[in-house]
Amino acid sequence: xxxxxxxxxxxxxxxxxxxxxxxxxxxxxxxxxxxxxxxxxxxxxxxxxxxxxxxxxxxxxxxxxxxxxxxxxxxxxxxxxxxxxxxxxxxxxxxxxxxxxxxxxxxxxxxxxxxxxxxxxxxxxxxxxxxxxxxxxxxxxxxxxxxxxxxxxxxxxxxxxxxxxxxxxxxxxxxxxxxxxxxxxxxxxxxxxxxxxxxxxxxxxxxxxxxxxx
Amino acid sequence: xxxxxxxxxxxxxxxxxxxxxxxxxxxxxxxxxxxxxxxxxxxxxxxxxxxxxxxxxxxxxxxxxxxxxxxxxxxxxxxxxxxxxxxxxxxxxxxxxxxxxxxxxxxxxxxxxxxxxxxxxxxxxxxxxxxxxxxxxxxxxxxxxxxxxxxxxxxxxxxxxxxxxxxxxxxxxxxxxxxxxxxxxxxxxxxxxxxxxxxxxxxxxxxxxxxxxx
Numbered sequence: 001x002x003x004x005x006x007x008x009x010x011x012x013x014x015x016x017x018x019x020x021x022x023x024x025x026x027x028x029x030x031x032x033x034x035x036x037x038x039x040x041x042x043x044x045x046x047x048x049x050x051x052x053x054x055x056x057x058x059x060x061x062x063x064x065x066x067x068x069x070x071x072x073x074x075x076x077x078x079x080x081x082x083x084x085x086x087x088x089x090x091x092x093x094x095x096x097x098x099x100x101x102x103x104x105x106x107x108x109x110x111x112x113x114x115x116x117x118x119x120x121x122x123x124x125x126x127x128x129x130x131x132x133x134x135x136x137x138x139x140x141x142x143x144x145x146x147x148x149x150x151x152x153x154x155x156x157x158x159x160x161x162x163x164x165x166x167x168x169x170x171x172x173x174x175x176x177x178x179x180x181x182x183x184x185x186x187x188x189x190x191x192x193x194x195x196x197x198x199x200x201x202x203x204x205x206x207x208x209x210x211x212x213x214x
Numbered sequence: 215x216x217x218x219x220x221x222x223x224x225x226x227x228x229x230x231x232x233x234x235x236x237x238x239x240x241x242x243x244x245x246x247x248x249x250x251x252x253x254x255x256x257x258x259x260x261x262x263x264x265x266x267x268x269x270x271x272x273x274x275x276x277x278x279x280x281x282x283x284x285x286x287x288x289x290x291x292x293x294x295x296x297x298x299x300x301x302x303x304x305x306x307x308x309x310x311x312x313x314x315x316x317x318x319x320x321x322x323x324x325x326x327x328x329x330x331x332x333x334x335x336x337x338x339x340x341x342x343x344x345x346x347x348x349x350x351x352x353x354x355x356x357x358x359x360x361x362x363x364x365x366x367x368x369x370x371x372x373x374x375x376x377x378x379x380x381x382x383x384x385x386x387x388x389x390x391x392x393x394x395x396x397x398x399x400x401x402x403x404x405x406x407x408x409x410x411x412x413x414x415x416x417x418x419x420x421x422x423x424x425x426x427x428x
Contacts (some may be wrong), residue, residue, distance in 0.1 A: 100324075101399075108323045108407070110314075149427040154408070180412040184316075188409030188423070195366070196404030198394040199426055208428035213363040214417050 243270025
């Protein structure tokens with residue numbers, strides 16, 4: 001599949017590498033292509049390419065938003081709504097705000113970044129997922145407790161959610177994905193960041209995830 | 215131990231019953247004592263008593279805030295800061311706001327109800343815990359997966375946190391309690407309510423809890 005990834009940071013590169021290994025044609029979109037020279041050297045596969053935000057979105061039959069949360073709407077606007085229209089847009093971004101010295105969210109409680117993106121791009125099928133785990137876990141859930149922990153998924157389009165659930169199982173080996181329903185449930189998976197940050201401080205690393213014991 | 219519980223709802227009654235069974239002298243505080251006649255009949259133990267908010271707080275060497283979140287500060291003000299001074303105040307309340315038809319929190323992200331209570335009662339040792347699970351699970355964690363799931367605890371006083379961790383293990387059988395540090399970490403355990411509400415809708419009941427798989 002042709003997959004576009006808007007973003008060039010750790011999560012974008014980790015997803016890109018994993019998807020190329022699965023045989024997909026992946027284009028990472030960035031404002032600074034030279035920043036990805038090292039990534040291209042590491043992946044060393046002609047199915048991995050780099051372009052602008054717009055080129056990455058145009059390339060993908062499916063598009064990831066793997067930008068920093070604060071830059072998400074600007075980057076997706078640069079990508080162009082016509083390049084997202086009718087496509088599944090997997091949003092893994094985090095509405096983190098470090099501006100006041102302590103971690104807070106720049107949108108929370110009565111709204112979410114996932115909802116803001118869906119509202120800004122009504123013709124895209126926004127599916128929020130993978131945003132509750134570190135990049136290394138996103139693409140390799142079995143590296144932790146044999147995969148016995150949970151991922152969450154939100155989005156207004158039930159078919160799109162089911163399609164993405166299938167991809168996450170097939171591509172990365174996710175075994176348990178809890179379907180929370182419409183995109184407003186992204187408030188829950190974004191607001192959990194406040195707890196994740198404190199758990200991270202307590203356990204001393206990011207190789208952990210939640211399991212819903214029921 | 216003499217324990218005061220400010221509040222008379224389901225959580226207050228469930229905690230009160232469990233603590234009386236453990237041999238403690240428990241006084242529930244309420245504005246409407248007759249509402250607790252049925253509870254007294256059920257518990258049927260002279261160690262269970264009912265009084266005003268003030269009488270419950272004065273009675274307890276240790277005090278629970280088990281009020282509805284929106285009424286917490288008013289109820290604790292009625293209980294009286296002199297009746298909380300120097301004591302551990304276990305805050306299990308939830309800052310839930312249903313006023314706009316959908317569940318939101320009336321404080322979140324840059325502050326928390328736990329912090330507001332600590333700030334309003336600086337001489338109390340506020341310890342936030344039990345607020346992420348349903349009342350039945352609070353007092354009986356082993357009823358779910360043999361207790362193999364996690365509770366969180368927050369509070370500025372490390373000795374108070376440790377004392378409460380000991381009580382939670384001894385009274386109810388909690389096995390894994392993750393110490394998140396100072397009371398600002400209550401933002402995390404309060405904000406997780408948005409996710410808990412959606413998971414509740416998905417699994418169809420409240421007999422679940424999170425486990426941090428690491």
